[in-house]
Amino acid sequence: MYVCLCKAVTQQQIEQSVAAGDGYAQIRQKLGVGTDCGCCGQCAKQLVREYTSKLPACEFAAAS
Numbered sequence: 001m002y003v004c005l006c007k008a009v010t011q012q013q014i015e016q017s018v019a020a021g022d023g024y025a026q027i028r029q030k031l032g033v034g035t036d037c038g039c040c041g042q043c044a045k046q047l048v049r050e051y052t053s054k055l056p057a058c059e060f061a062a063a064s
């Protein structure tokens with residue numbers, strides 16, 4: 001599912017970025033989420049929080 005239509009960023013791309021240790025700011029910079037019309041920003045932040053909370057403790061420490 002697309003989260004950001006302006007930059008064609010999917011939910012899966014955000015999940016993969018979080019798993020790689022990225023926070024919202026890094027995802028915004030790398031993928032462009034929220035950098036055009038901005039209407040996807042809150043949804044993307046919520047997904048980052050959701051995916052971060054699902055990471056095992058050692059991966060969470062690396063993502064912080």
Ligand code: FES
Nearest residue numbers: 004006036037040
């Ligand atoms: S929908 Fe993401 S910046 Fe417009």
